């Protein structure tokens with residue numbers, strides 16, 4: 594009787610954990626998922642990523658942002674990579690995704706080809722996992738922390754532009770809006786702050802922050818939280834009628850290094866978007882920014898933790914997904 598009682602308690606606690614902890618999804622992911630089917634998958638992806646980076650640095654921010662946009666819409670299932678067809682406007686053609694750099698997609702497609710060139714690996718590795726591995730690699734190859742990637746995601750069956758609407762954060766978001774959106778994917782404020790530091794590499798088009806440097810408000814033509822020298826530099830790089838194709842470095846100090854200078858920039862009023870700068874101006878997140886600005890190791894640990902959680906969002910397994918033969922099209 595005592596034993597049964599204990600079993601019931603264990604069962605109840607497990608079932609409540611299932612409901613309240615998204616972390617349990619990880620039970621389906623494994624770090625050695627391809628050990629039997631394609632043991633060299635990570636080396637193959639790493640080589641492709643390395644080669645792509647040698648061709649263009651853009652590979653780094655492009656892959657990193659692609660992973661984020663994939664995971665926040667329909668989960669990490671490579672739905673963002675699927676191309677539109679005559680009957681379906683895919684995620685990648687939603688306005689929020691039009692600025693995803695082509696080199697991110699190209700990296701996944703090239704890695705998939707390299708994997709499939711090994712007969713035993715052919716059609717064994719999902720595009721979603723290739724993107725997760727490539728993301729770890731671009732972070733590490735730009736000076737960020739290395740980490741073990743959980744694997745075993747399948748590719749999804751749905752990619753609709755209409756599903757993107759309202760599921761990606763806007764550069765004008767305040768802290769509450771950021772927290773709400775990240776929380777809906779099981780990510781807390783610390784995760785959100787750590788992941789925002791992805792803006793330590795990469796580029797932004799002028800239109801994404803022009804509201805901060807021109808006609809910000811009736812009282813302040815320029816956002817007062819913006820460093821004055823930096824604001825003047827931004828106005829110079831992004832004059833009022835700038836070519837919409839112009840993009841500038843998001844981290845003006847170390848644009849090619851994945852480092853905690855992102856947080857040091859925020860302390861100086863040099864966060865590019867409202868959503869970046871608010872992390873320092875809002876007292877509820879300032880402490881974390883200050884701590885990671887001075888402690889790179891602590892930031893790296895938080896980033897790895899947050900990326901691992903991001904990689905578990907909406908993972909497809911079993912009948913809910915498959916392995917796409919072509920990452921850009923459903924089988």
Ligand code: HEM
Nearest residue numbers: 654658661692694762763764788791795796797798801868
């Ligand atoms: C916190 C809320 C976030 C907002 C509001 C936001 C918004 C933006 C915007 C507006 C751009 C510029 C796009 C362009 O003009 O081409 C951008 C770029 C970028 N974002 Fe974010 N983002 C956020 C979080 C993240 C996260 C969590 C990651 C990855 C973990 C990420 C990675 C990147 C990267 C790497 C770029 C540069 C892309 C490139 O150079 O091609 N962002 N983001």
